[in-house]
Amino acid sequence: MRGGGRCAAVLCAAVAWEAWAGTAGLGLSPGEEATSRAWVRGNQIWIVDGFPGDPRAYHAEAEKTPWEGQGYVYCWGDLRPRRAAPDFSGSRRAWREAEILDAGRWRDLAVAVAERLTPKGPGEGVFLQLASQEIVLFRDAAGALHAESFGRLPGGIELAGRYNVREVAVMLAGLAEQQLVAVAPGKTLFLAVVDPDGSALRYLLLDFAERRCVLLRATPSPGDPRGAPMWGHSAVALGSLAIESHGCALLKNPISSLGRLVSTSFQFLANQVRPRLRSLPGVVPPVREGIGMNLAAWEEWLDEATGTRRSRGTMRLWPDGERFFPELRQRVMEAERSVHVEICVFDQDDVGVEVADWLREKSATAEVRVVLDRMCTQASARVPPATPMRDGFTPPRSISRYLERGSRVEVRPFLNPWLTADHCKLVLVDGRFAFLGGMNFGREYRHEWHDLMVEIEGPIVAELESAFHRLWAHCGPTGDLGYLAAALKAPEGGRPPGGFAIEPGADLRCLWTLTGRTGFGKAVREALRRAGQCVYVENPYLNDNAVVVALAKARRRGVDVRVILPGENDVVGSHSSNLVTANYLLKHGVRVYVYPGMSHVKALWVDGWVCLGSGNLNHLSLRRNRELNVATSDPEIAARVLRELFEVDLAKSHELSAPVAVTWTDKLVETLVNQF
Numbered sequence: 001m002r003g004g005g006r007c008a009a010v011l012c013a014a015v016a017w018e019a020w021a022g023t024a025g026l027g028l029s030p031g032e033e034a035t036s037r038a039w040v041r042g043n044q045i046w047i048v049d050g051f052p053g054d055p056r057a058y059h060a061e062a063e064k065t066p067w068e069g070q071g072y073v074y075c076w077g078d079l080r081p082r083r084a085a086p087d088f089s090g091s092r093r094a095w096r097e098a099e100i101l102d103a104g105r106w107r108d109l110a111v112a113v114a115e116r117l118t119p120k121g122p123g124e125g126v127f128l129q130l131a132s133q134e135i136v137l138f139r140d141a142a143g144a145l146h147a148e149s150f151g152r153l154p155g156g157i158e159l160a161g162r163y164n165v166r167e168v169a170v171m172l173a174g175l176a177e178q179q180l181v182a183v184a185p186g187k188t189l190f191l192a193v194v195d196p197d198g199s200a201l202r203y204l205l206l207d208f209a210e211r212r213c214v215l216l217r218a219t220p221s222p223g224d225p226r227g228a229p230m231w232g233h234s235a236v237a238l239g240s241l242a243i244e245s246h247g248c249a250l251l252k253n254p255i256s257s258l259g260r261l262v263s264t265s266f267q268f269l270a271n272q273v274r275p276r277l278r279s280l281p282g283v284v285p286p287v288r289e290g291i292g293m294n295l296a297a298w299e300e301w302l303d304e305a306t307g308t309r310r311s312r313g314t315m316r317l318w319p320d321g322e323r324f325f326p327e328l329r330q331r332v333m334e335a336e337r338s339v340h341v342e343i344c345v346f347d348q349d350d351v352g353v354e355v356a357d358w359l360r361e362k363s364a365t366a367e368v369r370v371v372l373d374r375m376c377t378q379a380s381a382r383v384p385p386a387t388p389m390r391d392g393f394t395p396p397r398s399i400s401r402y403l404e405r406g407s408r409v410e411v412r413p414f415l416n417p418w419l420t421a422d423h424c425k426l427v428l429v430d431g432r433f434a435f436l437g438g439m440n441f442g443r444e445y446r447h448e449w450h451d452l453m454v455e456i457e458g459p460i461v462a463e464l465e466s467a468f469h470r471l472w473a474h475c476g477p478t479g480d481l482g483y484l485a486a487a488l489k490a491p492e493g494g495r496p497p498g499g500f501a502i503e504p505g506a507d508l509r510c511l512w513t514l515t516g517r518t519g520f521g522k523a524v525r526e527a528l529r530r531a532g533q534c535v536y537v538e539n540p541y542l543n544d545n546a547v548v549v550a551l552a553k554a555r556r557r558g559v560d561v562r563v564i565l566p567g568e569n570d571v572v573g574s575h576s577s578n579l580v581t582a583n584y585l586l587k588h589g590v591r592v593y594v595y596p597g598m599s600h601v602k603a604l605w606v607d608g609w610v611c612l613g614s615g616n617l618n619h620l621s622l623r624r625n626r627e628l629n630v631a632t633s634d635p636e637i638a639a640r641v642l643r644e645l646f647e648v649d650l651a652k653s654h655e656l657s658a659p660v661a662v663t664w665t666d667k668l669v670e671t672l673v674n675q676f
Helices: 004-016 022-026 103-117 165-183 231-252 254-271 295-306 321-334 350-362 374-381 399-404 443-448 460-474 479-489 519-530 545-556 574-587 619-624 635-652 664-673
Strands: 035-041 044-050 056-061 073-082 099-101 124-130 133-139 145-149 158-164 189-194 202-207 212-218 310-319 338-343 367-373 410-414 425-429 433-437 452-457 506-513 534-538 560-566 591-595 603-606 609-613 627-632
Touching: 035 099, 035 189, 035 202, 044 212, 073 165, 099 103, 103 145, 103 165, 103 189, 124 165, 158 165, 165 202, 165 212, 231 254, 231 479, 254 479, 254 619, 295 506, 295 519, 310 321, 310 460, 310 635, 321 350, 321 425, 321 433, 321 443, 338 350, 338 460, 350 367, 350 399, 350 443, 367 374, 367 399, 367 460, 374 399, 374 410, 399 410, 425 460, 433 460, 433 609, 433 627, 452 460, 452 609, 460 479, 460 506, 506 519, 506 619, 519 545, 519 603, 519 609, 519 619, 519 627, 534 545, 534 635, 545 560, 545 574, 560 574, 560 635, 574 591, 574 664, 591 635, 603 635, 609 635
Parallel strands: 073 212, 099 189, 124 158, 338 367, 367 410, 534 560, 560 591
Antiparallel strands: 035 044, 044 056, 056 073, 124 133, 133 145, 189 202, 202 212, 310 452, 310 506, 338 425, 425 433, 433 452, 506 627, 534 603, 603 609, 609 627
16 A cells, blocks of 8 residues: 555545545446536635536535634535536626646645644554544655555554544645645635545645635435434334333332432522632732642542542543444453443444444353433434445334344433433443543534543442442332332442452543532642643533633632633534634733634543543533542542543644634523533
């Protein structure tokens, strides 16, 4: 797989993968050729493909992004067919017509980007996240450039970096400007007709005047399983929410359901009096060389205030899906006694089904139990993936039935009275290994987003195993009575069969959010109040005003506070809320960074204390949903998290130097989102 041709094809795919609908969306046939022309005015884009006797017009509106970019801004638009294009020459406002990049020029640019991305040293490479493809660009012993799939990478290659499609596209745009301005003086708009497999037209618009690269992706055609959600799924989900979550749950779990109602009502009322984003008095001081909080005293406070305790264990970080999912598969396949899963979203896309197949296979030789959140799993089934599922894949109608059919997997739903959810992501193997963090089972976690899981080994896993047994009983037919029996039978902290011969690793602590127990939220707010030296935060849903104000107050004490927010967001309203939050934090001296794409990482670092897991910094995670996080003051682990997570993500992100543009609707949405 040597040479520029292969690398060019890889980069062509890299900047075009989101336009995956191809022939289904645009109605093209393999091998069909067209002469494309494009016109742009503001965010309006028209493309006309001229077929003999059959011209086709498509319209897109480029999505705006208020985040300030580094050089170029990456955005996208959905192409939709139209009966005819407008008269571009007769318009009052001038349309700009794009120059079409021929295949040769396009491939030259792709090769140049590949050369720039790949380290120069022999045996060094970079990982490219390209939806269903995972490609590594690397150099052999002679320095020659190669491209190979991640799964077939030869041994001895050291990966020096990771890039997603947004980073590649922005780099390509900057390089294209350098080359094209010289050969086409005065031209500022170019359209690349990207056709990596010869079967479908896909487009990348390079606008040097507006400093943006626009990926134009086709809308799936009617009937495509990756397109609009099916009404049947919506009806099933509504029925499940009404009958199961507010019917069956009240019958078998009357005490806990009543407890959730009381807790939810109290937290809702309490949220009405929590601080709003009001300006703090005084001038922002410079960052000072302060003294960090006393970690020994801090751990003692956590013992008392959160009702949790420390236990020994080791911790490994598994950032991103290409690293975590292979490790998960290996652990599952090596299991001898049991695999226990507590998951918020078990999607029925190709990645979710692949994980289900691992569990189905393992159930022949080990106990496999799965607790999945009913509401969140059903909701995910109604949302089409952003990237293409593998060819020929047909999703099952129910992931629960798929797991159980023809296997010994046991599945129980976590029901959702009063719209509370189990937001945990936990996999336990043989009572010895535990994975926890932000990743559910689905395409976005495997192929699309930046995320983090941690693997824990040691006596602390027994605490997690005991908690799972209580949850399993609670989700069963006997409900609250089953939970009580499980709690009496297996007290928290019991060791798995065989136990551990030694107490390995560091002092770790599980911080939960449970009904009536908000240890995670207490720890976050108190840590920010005590911070004296440095605070790092990476979280996609920084919507809780109490936390935001605490970050601003820490900065006003001279603490170095840095926050990483995602450049995109999957939750309606959270993007607008993050814009308002970013401006508030900037005003109070906090350094705000924007990650290229969606970062689903939930991480907090305060003066050497680290907290990682499933908890978002919003009302739901801090006070209502079931959440699981692991925290430690161990200096070795803290240094590793700083080095392997925060320093890497800060380097990849763009630091805001000025406030971003917000509208009155963004401010209104921020107020509403703060309730959740």
